[in-house]
Amino acid sequence: MPPQLSIFYLYLVLAAxxxxxxxxxxxSSRKPREVPQLAIQRTxxxxxxLLCLVLxxxxxxxLVKLPYELWAGEVPDRLVFVAGKQFAFAVSESPVTTDEExxxxxxxxxxxxxxxxxxxxxxxxxxxxxxxxxYDPDGVLIAQVxxxxxxxxxxxxxxxxxxxxxxxxxxLCGNSxxxxxxxxxxxxxx
Amino acid sequence: MAxxxxxxxxxxxxxxxxxxxxxxxRLTVAWMLIVFALFLVLLLLGLAMRLSxxxxxxxxxxxxxxxxxxxxxLGMVGTWFVGAMAGVSYQLTRFARxxxxxxxxxxxxxxxxxxxxxxxxxxxxxxxxxYFLHPLPFYSAGVWPQWAVGAFFAGLxxxxxxxxxxxxxxxxxxxxxxxxxxxxxxPTLRGRSGPETPPFVLVTTASLxxxxxxxxxxxxVLVLYxxxxxxxxxxxxxxxxxxxxxxxxxxxxxxxxxxxxxxxxDLLPPLTGKTLKTNRxxxxxxxxxxGLVLVVYFHHLYMDFIQPRALQYIGQIGSxxxxxxxxxxxxxxxxxxxxxxxxxxxxxSLFLYxxxxxxxxxxxxxxIDSTIAANFRFHNTLWVPSHFHTYYLLGVVMMILAxxxxxxxxxxxVPDRPGxxxxxxxxxxxxxxxxxxxxxxxxxxxxxxxxxxYPQELAQGALYARVSLLFITVLVVGILLYLWDTxxxxxxxxxx
Amino acid sequence: xxxxxxLLEGDVGLRRRIRRLAAAALLxxxxxxxxxxxxxxxxxxxxxxxxxxxxxIHFTDTRGEVHQLSDAWKQRPLLVALVFARxxxxxxxxxxxxxxxxxxxxxxxxxxxVVVLSFDPRDTASDMAAVAARHGLAGVPGWTFGVTxxxxxxxxxxxxxxxxxxxxxRELYDHxxxxxxxxxxxxxxxxxxxxVPPRRLREVVWELRxxxxxxxxxxxxxxxxxxxxxxxxxxxxxxxxxxxxLLAPGMFxxxxxxxxxxxxxxxxxxxxxxxxxVR
Numbered sequence: 001m002p003p004q005l006s007i008f009y010l011y012l013v014l015a016a017x018x019x020x021x022x023x024x025x026x027x028s029s030r031k032p033r034e035v036p037q038l039a040i041q042r043t044x045x046x047x048x049x050l051l052c053l054v055l056x057x058x059x060x061x062x063l064v065k066l067p068y069e070l071w072a073g074e075v076p077d078r079l080v081f082v083a084g085k086q087f088a089f090a091v092s093e094s095p096v097t098t099d100e101e102x103x104x105x106x107x108x109x110x111x112x113x114x115x116x117x118x119x120x121x122x123x124x125x126x127x128x129x130x131x132x133x134x135y136d137p138d139g140v141l142i143a144q145v146x147x148x149x150x151x152x153x154x155x156x157x158x159x160x161x162x163x164x165x166x167x168x169x170x171x172l173c174g175n176s177x178x179x180x181x182x183x184x185x186x187x188x189x190x
Numbered sequence: 191m192a193x194x195x196x197x198x199x200x201x202x203x204x205x206x207x208x209x210x211x212x213x214x215x216r217l218t219v220a221w222m223l224i225v226f227a228l229f230l231v232l233l234l235l236g237l238a239m240r241l242s243x244x245x246x247x248x249x250x251x252x253x254x255x256x257x258x259x260x261x262x263x264l265g266m267v268g269t270w271f272v273g274a275m276a277g278v279s280y281q282l283t284r285f286a287r288x289x290x291x292x293x294x295x296x297x298x299x300x301x302x303x304x305x306x307x308x309x310x311x312x313x314x315x316x317x318x319x320x321y322f323l324h325p326l327p328f329y330s331a332g333v334w335p336q337w338a339v340g341a342f343f344a345g346l347x348x349x350x351x352x353x354x355x356x357x358x359x360x361x362x363x364x365x366x367x368x369x370x371x372x373x374x375x376x377p378t379l380r381g382r383s384g385p386e387t388p389p390f391v392l393v394t395t396a397s398l399x400x401x402x403x404x405x406x407x408x409x410x411v412l413v414l415y416x417x418x419x420x421x422x423x424x425x426x427x428x429x430x431x432x433x434x435x436x437x438x439x440x441x442x443x444x445x446x447x448x449x450x451x452x453x454x455x456d457l458l459p460p461l462t463g464k465t466l467k468t469n470r471x472x473x474x475x476x477x478x479x480x481g482l483v484l485v486v487y488f489h490h491l492y493m494d495f496i497q498p499r500a501l502q503y504i505g506q507i508g509s510x511x512x513x514x515x516x517x518x519x520x521x522x523x524x525x526x527x528x529x530x531x532x533x534x535x536x537x538x539s540l541f542l543y544x545x546x547x548x549x550x551x552x553x554x555x556x557x558i559d560s561t562i563a564a565n566f567r568f569h570n571t572l573w574v575p576s577h578f579h580t581y582y583l584l585g586v587v588m589m590i591l592a593x594x595x596x597x598x599x600x601x602x603x604v605p606d607r608p609g610x611x612x613x614x615x616x617x618x619x620x621x622x623x624x625x626x627x628x629x630x631x632x633x634x635x636x637x638x639x640x641x642x643x644y645p646q647e648l649a650q651g652a653l654y655a656r657v658s659l660l661f662i663t664v665l666v667v668g669i670l671l672y673l674w675d676t677x678x679x680x681x682x683x684x685x686x
Numbered sequence: 687x688x689x690x691x692x693l694l695e696g697d698v699g700l701r702r703r704i705r706r707l708a709a710a711a712l713l714x715x716x717x718x719x720x721x722x723x724x725x726x727x728x729x730x731x732x733x734x735x736x737x738x739x740x741x742x743i744h745f746t747d748t749r750g751e752v753h754q755l756s757d758a759w760k761q762r763p764l765l766v767a768l769v770f771a772r773x774x775x776x777x778x779x780x781x782x783x784x785x786x787x788x789x790x791x792x793x794x795x796x797x798x799x800v801v802v803l804s805f806d807p808r809d810t811a812s813d814m815a816a817v818a819a820r821h822g823l824a825g826v827p828g829w830t831f832g833v834t835x836x837x838x839x840x841x842x843x844x845x846x847x848x849x850x851x852x853x854x855x856r857e858l859y860d861h862x863x864x865x866x867x868x869x870x871x872x873x874x875x876x877x878x879x880x881x882v883p884p885r886r887l888r889e890v891v892w893e894l895r896x897x898x899x900x901x902x903x904x905x906x907x908x909x910x911x912x913x914x915x916x917x918x919x920x921x922x923x924x925x926x927x928x929x930x931x932l933l934a935p936g937m938f939x940x941x942x943x944x945x946x947x948x949x950x951x952x953x954x955x956x957x958x959x960x961x962x963x964v965r
Contacts, residue, residue, distance in 0.1 A: 004567045007558060008634035012627075014554045022547040025525050029462075032532040040526055048518045055510050058561070063506060065563040068495055072898035075872045079736045086331050095733040120737065124904065128326045129428065131493065131570060133638060139647050141567055141636035146493045148428050149325070153495040153901045166647055170570035170638050172259075172319045174331045175252040178641040361946050370947035399939055406935035414931075430928040437935060484936055495901040 002140045067143070071156035076120040078113050082167065082182060084123070084130030084147040086174050089167050089182030102126055110183040115162045117186070125149045130180065131171035137163030144170055162188040210290065214283055215601055217293055219683045221276035222594040224297070226677050228269040228304070229587075233669070235262040237662055242642055244655035253333045255642035256317025263320030264307060267443055268349060270586055272300050274449035275356060277593040278394055281456050282360060285391055286367040292359040299352025306345030314338025319640060321439055322346075324431035328419065339419060347412055354405040357398050364395055375473035387468045390456040396476045397448040400483045404441030407434050429496055433487075440487035447549065447581060448479070450589035451520055454542050457596055458524065461539040462531040466523065475515030482512040489560040493569050502562060509560030513553055521550050536606035537675065538599070540615040541592035548584030548622075552577055555630070570640070572651075573633025576626045584622045591672060598679030607675065614671040621665025628658035730847030730862060732876040740766070740868050741845045743838035745803050748815035748824075748831050755801070755842070756871060758830070763798045763869040763894040768839070768848050770806035770859055771813035776880050780863040781821050783882045788828075790884040791891055795828025798867075798894045802831045805839035805850055806859065846873055867894055 082089055083096035083105075090096045090105035113119060123132050125147040134143040134157060145155040159165060167182030235258045241247035242255055250258075275296070279288050310316040316338040318326045327339050364373050368387070371377065373395040375387040411434040417424040459466045488505025491497045524546045533539055555577040558564050568574065598604070637644065637651040644651035742756035758764055767784065769777040781802070788794050804814055814831040818824040823831070834842070843850060846866040853860050865882070867875040867890045875890045892899060 002567075002634075002636075003564075004571075004573075004634045004636065007564055007568075008630060011555060011558060011630060015551045018547065018550045018554065021525070022544070022550070025529050026533075026543065028530050029528055029533040029535070031530065032463075033530050035526075035530050044518060044522050044526075047522060048514070051514055051517055055514070055557070059507065059510050062561045062563045063503065066502075067493075067562070067566040068499070068502075068900040069898050073896045075870050075874060076737050079733070081733070086329060095731070122733075128329045129323050129432070133570070133636075135636065135647065139636060139650075141571065144493055144566065144569060145495060148432075148494060148496060150428060151496040151901060151903050154898070155495075155900075156898070168638060168647070172256070172323070172640045173326065174329065175256055175317060175333050175642075176331070177256075178252070178638075178643055178645065358942070358946070361943070365947045368947075369949075370943055373947070399943055402942055403935040403939040406938040410931050410934060427928060430931065433932055437932065496903070 004141070067145070067155070070143075071118055071158065074118055074156070076156060077117040078111075079120050079122065080111055080113075080184065082121050082123045082132055082147065083126055084132070084169065084173070084180070085126040086128065087169075087176035087180045089130070089132065089169070089180060091167065091182040091184060096126075099126065110185045112185045112187055113159065115186050115188050116158065116160055118156060118158045119184070121145070121155045121157065122152050123147045123155065124152045128173050129171045130169050130173050132182070133168045133170040134184075135166045135168060137161060137165065139166075146171060159184070159186045162186050211283070213290055214280060214293075215597070216684065217290065217297070218276050218280040218597060219601060219680045221272065221297060222597060222680050223677065223684065224301070225269055225273040225276070225590070225594070226673055226680075228265060229669075230673075232262050232265045232269065233666070235265075237659075237666075239642075240655050240658055240662060243644060243652060244659060245643070245652050246656070246659075250642075252642040253315045253317060256319070256640075257311040257315045257334075259640060260317050260319055260322075261307060261311040265304070266582065267320060267439075267446070268300070268304070270582060270590060271353070271442060271446045271449075272296070273590040273594075274446050274453070274586065275353070275360075277453050277590055277597075278397075278449050279356075279360060280597070281390060281453065281593075282363065282394060284456075285388060286363040288363040289359050292356060296352055296356040299348055299355075303345045303349035303352060306341050306348060310334075310338045310341035310345060314341060316342045318342075321435050322415075323435060324415065324426055324428050325418075327415070343412060343415060343419070346408070350405055350408045350412065354402070354409075357401050357405065360394070361398050361402070364391065364398075368395075374477055375468045376477075378468055378470055379473040379477065381470065387473070389466050389468050389472060390452050392468055392473065392476050393448060393452040393455055396480050397445050397452060400441060400448070400480055401445040403484055404438050404445060407437040407441065411435055411438060429494065432491060432494065433497075436487045436490040437484070440490060441483060443578070443581070444483050444486075447586045448483075450545065450586035451549070453589050453593045454524060454546060457538060457593060458527055458542045461534045461536070461542075462527045463533075464527050464531055466527065471519055472523070475519040478515055479512065482508050486512055486560070489565070492562050492565045506560055506562055510557060513557050516553060517550065521546055521553075534606070535608055535611070536599075537595040537611040537614060537672070538592045540611055541588040541595065541618075544615060544619060545585055545588030545592060548580055548588060549586075552580035552585055555580060567636075568633055570638060571633040572629045572631075572637045572639050572654075575639055576629030576633060579622075579629060580626045584619070584626065588618070591676070594680065595672075595676045598676045598683060601683030602679045604679050604682075610671065610675060614668055614675065617664055617668030617671065619668075621661045621663070621668055624661025625658050625665060628654050628661065730849070730864060730876060730878055732847075732878070735845075735847045735866075735873045735876060737872050737874070738845065739871055740866070740873060741838070741841040742871065743834055743842045745801075745832040745834040745838070746811050748811050748818060750811055753830075753832070755868075758799060758801060759868055759871055761799070762796075763867065763874075765798055765800045765865050765890070765894075766842075766846065766868055767800070767802045767865040768805045768843060768846075768850075768861070769802060769817070770804050770861075771809045771817050772806065772858070775858070776861070776863045778820075780880045780882070781817070783880065784865065785821050785823055787882040787884045787887040791887050793891055794826075798828070798891065800829045802829070803839070803842070804833045805836075805843060805848075805861075807836045807839075809833050847876060865890075869894055869896070 079093065081092050081095050083102050085102050088106040090102040091111050092105040093111055096102050096105050121132065123145050127149060130147040132145055132147060133141050136142050143155060143157045145153045147153065163186055165184045165186060169177055169180035238247060238250060239255060239258055239262065242250040279293055282288055314334050314337065316334040368391065372387060373391055375392045377384045378387060411431060414426050414431065418426055455466060485504055486508040488501045489509050492502055492505065524543065528543060559568055559573060559577055632651060632654045635650055637648055637654065641651065740755065742754055744752055744754050746752050769781065788800060794800055811833055814833055815824065818829065818831040823829045848864060849861060851860040862878055863880040864876055864878040866873055874893050877886055877890055
C-alpha cells in the first residue's frame with residue numbers, strides 16, 4: 001500500500017476520534033451537572049501528556065527521514081537533468097541550460113534506464129516555478145521536488161519496476177499546467 | 191467571562207452610545223451581508239472548478255479555470271478575513287472604542303480591492319493562483335495582458351493598505367484601554383494579581399499583532415514585484431519572494447482563524463452558562479502563538495530543497511509545537527465549556543462548537559502535512575485543499591457564520607429555531623466533510639491540486655470530483671438554509 | 687612506459703633523433719582517444735561526466751610498483767589529476783594550488799587519496815618523483831605520483847573529460863588543468879581550472895564523504911536581494927540583505943506595538959471604562 005493511503009486511513013481514524021469526542025461532549029449537555037475543576041485539570045493534563053507522547057516521538061522519527069538525503073551514501077548509476085519550462089519538462093542526460101536545448105530535449109526520445117537503477121535528478125526551471133512529481137507505472141506519486149529558476153535541486157530515486165514513469169508538474173505554472181509532461185522509461189533487467 | 195463591572199452612565203454618554211451602537215450594528219450587518227454575497231459568488235466559482243475537473247463543464251477553458259481559481263482563493267481568504275475583522279470589531283466595542291470612520295473606510299477599501307481583483311481575473315484572466323508566485327505574473331504565456339497584472343497588484347495594494355489601517359485602528363482602540371502587557375495578559379503570566387484581561391482581548395491583540403507582521407511582508411513583496419514589473423533592472427530572487435509570499439499568506443489565514451477563535455471565546459460561554467477567564471495557561475499559549483505563527487510558514491517550502499535546512503527543521507518543529515497550545519488550551523477549553531453544561535443549542539452555538547471541531551480535524555491534517563516525510567508525498571496534491579477547506583469552510587467560516595447568526599438575532603430579536611438550526615448544521619457538516627474527505631482521498635491517490643482537467647493518467651481525479659459534487663449539493667442546501675434564516679434577519683436589521 | 691632518452695652534452699644529432707622519436711610517439715598518442723586534434727576543445731563540462739565510470743587503468747608509482755586505479759578507489763575515494771613532468775606553464779601552478787588546497791582542507795590519506803599521473807609517454811617514474819619532490823609532496827601520506835602507458839592515459843583522460851593536444855611548435859602538450867573526484871569508480875565531481883580554491887575543494891571532499899548536498903544555485907544574473915549567500919556545498923551561510931527583508935515584518939510589528947501602546951500602564955488600571963458607553 002502506498003504510504004499516502006496508509007496516512008489517509010490514519011487521518012480518518014484520528015478524525016473519527018475527534019468527531020466522536022465532540023459529539024459525545026455535545027450529547028453530555030443533555031444531562032447538565034457540575035463538573036469538579038480538579039477533574040477538568042487532570043483531564044487536560046492527561047490530554048497534554050498524550051499529545052506529547054504522540055507528537056514528540058513522531059517528530060524524532062520523521063525528522064530523520066528527509067527527502068533531501070535519500071540514497072546519500074550511494075553513487076548514482078545515472079544522472080538525469082530535468083528542466084521545466086512552460087509547458088514541458090526536458091528530461092536529458094546532458095545539461096539543459098538554454099531554450100534551444102530545452103526544445104530539442106522535449107522532442108527527443110525518452111531517457112531509458114535499467115530497472116533497479118539509482119537515478120539522480122537535477123531539477124531546475126528556465127522560467128517560472130515548476131515541480132517535478134514522479135509517478136510510477138501505477139500512477140502513484142513516489143517522489144517530488146520543486147524546480148525553481150536559478151537553482152538546481154538534486155533528488156535521488158531508485159526505480160525498480162519496469163515501465164513508464166511520468167513526470168507531472170505539481171506547481172501551478174500557467175494555463176497548461178496540467179499538460180506538462182516528462183517521461184523516463186525503465187527497462188527490465190540490469 | 192470577565193468583563194468590566196457596570197458603572198453609572200451619564201445621560202449624554204448614553205445618547206451618544208445608543209446612536210453609536212446602532213451605527214456599529216448597521217455597519218456590521220452590512221459587512222455580514224457583503225460576506226454572504228461574496229461567499230455565494232465564490233462558492234459558485236468553486237463549484238464551477240469542481241465541475242470542470244469532473245469533466246462536466248467543458249466550456250470552461252483552462253484560462254478561465256485558473257482565473258477563477260485565483261479569484262476563489264484570494265476571494266475566500268479575503269472574505270473571511272474581513273468577516274472575522276468585522277465580527278471582532280463589533281465585539282470589541284464592549285471593551286474599547288474602535289473608530290467607526292475607519293471601519294467604514296475598511297468596507298469601502300475592501301469593495302474597491304474586490305472590484306480590482308474581479309477585473310484582473312474574470313476580465314483579464316489573470317491566473318496565478320492566490321499566491322501569485324514569483325515570477326509567474328510576468329509569464330502569462332499569452333493569457334493575461336499587462337493591465338491585468340497591474341489591476342491585480344493594485345487590488346492587493348488597496349486591500350493591504352485598507353486592512354493594515356483597520357488593524358492599526360483596532361490596536362489603537364485597545365491601546366487606549368490597555369497597556370501592551372495588559373492586553374497580552376503579562377501580569378497573569380507572571381502570576382500577579384490585578385485587572386484581568388478578558389480572553390477575547392488577549393486573543394484579539396495577539397491575532398492583530400501577527401496580522402500586522404503579515405501585512406508588512408505583503409507590502410515588501412508588492413514593492414519588490416512593482417519594481418520588477420515597472421521595467422527597472424531589478425530582478426528578484428524567487429526564493430526570497432516565495433518566503434515573503436508565504437509569510438504573508440500563511441500569516442493571514444492563521445490570523446483569520448485566531449480572530450474566529452476570539453469570537454468563540456466571546457460568544458460561546460454565555461450560551462453554555464459557564465464563564466471563561468484568562469489564566470496563566472491561556473496567557474502563555476497566546477503569547478507563544480504570536481511568535482510561532484511567524485515561523486511555521488516554512489512548512490510551505492519543504493520541497494524547495496534550496497531553503498536552508500535549519501528553516502525546514504524549524505518549520506516542522508514549529509508546526510508541531512503550535513498544535514499543542516491550540517489543542518490543549520483552546521480546543522480543550524471549548525470542550526470544557528460545553529461538557530455537562532446547559533447549552534442553549536441554536537445556530538450560533540452549533541456553528542461555534544462544530545467550527546472548533548473543524549479546527550481540530552484540520553489540525554490533524556496540518557500536523558500530518560507539516561511532517562516533511564509525509565509532505566514529500568502530499569505536497570501540491572489534493573490533500574492540501576482538503577486541509578485548508580477543513581480549516582476554513584468547517585472551521586473559521588462556521589465561527590463567523592455563528593457570529594452573523596448571533597448578530598441577526600440580537601438586532602431583530604427573532605427567537606432561536608433549534609430544529610432548523612440542527613438541520614442546517616447537519617447538512618453543512620455532512621456536505622462539508624464529504625467535500626474535504628473527497629479531496630483527501632484524491633490526495634491519497636496522488637491526484638495533484640490545481641489541475642483544470644485531469645489527464646488520462648489521473649482519470650480517477652474526475653471520478654472523485656463527481657462524487658464530491660454530491661456532497662457540494664448537500665452543503666449548498668445547508669448554506670441556503672442558513673442564509674434563509676440569518677441573511678433574512680440581517681436584512682431586517684438593515685431595514686429597521 | 688620505461689622509456690628514458692639519454693641526453694649527452696653537445697650531441698645535436700642525438701637530440702634530433704630524440705625529437706623525431708618523440709614526435710612519432712606523440713603522433714601515436716594524438717590518435718588515441720582523449721587527445722584533441724585541431725583547435726582545443728572547450729573546457730570540460732562536469733555535467734557530461736558525472737557518475738560515468740572511470741577507466742580502471744594501470745600505473746606505476748614512483749617506487750616502481752604497479753597498481754590498478756580500481757584497487758586504489760576500493761580503499762578510499764580518489765582525487766585524480768593528469769599532468770606531465772616537462773610542463774612549464776599550467777601544471778606547476780596547478781599542482782602548487784592543488785597541494786595548498788589539500789593542505790588547507792585536510793583529509794588526504796584518511797578520507798581520500800590523491801593520484802597524480804603523467805599522460806606523457808616520455809615521463810618516467812623518476813620524473814614524477816622529481817615533480818613530487820619539487821612540490822614538497824614526496825612521501826606525503828595520501829599522495830601518489832606515477833606514470834602510465836599512452837593508451838591507458840588516453841582511456842583515463844576520455845573517461846573524465848580531459849583532452850590533450852600536442853603543440854609541435856613548442857613541443858609541449860596543451861591541456862586543461864583539472865582534477866576528477868572519483869568514488870567507487872565513478873566521477874562524482876570535476877574541478878576545472880589552474881587554481882584550486884580551498885572552498886571549491888571542500889565542496890568536492892564533501893561529495894567524496896558521501897554527504898549529499900541537495901541543492902545549489904546556478905550562476906545567474908545579479909538579483910537584488912537574496913536571503914542568504916548560502917553555499918550549500920560548504921554549508922556556509924553568509925547573511926545578505928534579503929534576510930533583513932524577512933526579519934523586517936517582525937521588527938515592524940514590534941516597533942508598531944511599542945509606538946501604539948506607548949505610555950506604559952494605562953486604562954487597564956482604570957475601572958471607569960463603561961462598555962455600555964459604546965453599545
